[in-house]
């Protein structure tokens with residue numbers, strides 16, 4: 001069941017998606033964190049950040065819209081407030097990072113490079129909900145490469161680049177990340193979307209638009225994982241509407257080496273552990289020796 005992403009060793013292929021599992025402690029009474037392949041925490045920037053006005057979430061058919069806007073304690077705040085908590089756990093820790101400028105991506109990487117307890121950085125270049133940086137870095141190939149190069153230069157920890165779904169050709173971004181030294185890819189972030197209250201005629205989110213996540217986006221994510229997996233040799237963490245063992249296996253067969261459970265955590269925080277147990281028993285029942293054997297096993 002183990003998976004390697006650069007020097008990051010996950011004992012199983014199931015993690016949680018950034019922003020849907022807090023910073024870890026919030027879920028520790030509900031889930032045995034050490035069962036997970038890794039904990040991926042909410043996005044961290046160099047400085048503390050307040051995020052967007054409310055309402056910041058809205059439920060849609062088979063999913064949700066969010067425009068949280070990446071509130072957080074900043075890199076120093078994270079190290080001070082949350083990192084000591086992980087000393088009692090062995091689970092690998094992936095910290096999701098973002099910046100408003102290329103320089104900020106460099107600075108947050110510099111600060112988070114120091115603590116040995118942080119095992120890997122996931123580079124969010126695809127948040128649809130912040131005005132500066134965010135999605136722009138994920139959809140403009142030149143800017144995208146500049147950010148990945150900047151982060152690569154500042155750390156020797158594994159870096160996992162989280163791709164935006166709203167690009168014409170995901171293979172170009174996947175390849176560019178690999179060429180700039182990424183150790184892995186996360187696919188996908190939420191999809192830019194909007195909902196309007198027809199009585200007030202106002203957008204349902206204070207930010208007007210947000211990111212769509214949950215079961216509604218799963219087929220989009222499976223396609224993007226499949227396309228990217230054909231273009232690169234680095235491992236992919238697949239995510240987007242994973243609620244069940246079957247969903248997770250679909251991503252793995254499409255080309256993912258690991259999966260992340262996101263929006264499902266809001267309805268059942270034990271989803272990731274349930275999926276992990278489900279994959280184990282499925283592999284045993286089908287006589288598949290290693291989860292690796294299923295990665296990219298789609299028959300075309």
Ligand SMILES: Cc1cc2nc3c(=O)[nH]c(=O)nc-3n(C[C@H](O)[C@H](O)[C@H](O)COP(=O)(O)O)c2cc1C
Pocket residue numbers: 017018019020042043066068070096124127162188189190212213214215217239240241242260261262263264
């Ligand atoms: C409330 C919420 C907050 C999120 N915050 C972040 C974040 O801080 N950084 C990030 O890279 N992705 C963030 N995401 C995107 C998720 O990590 C994930 O890529 C996306 O939701 C698709 O997976 P899902 O459909 O299983 O939720 C967030 C998603 C939601 C729903």
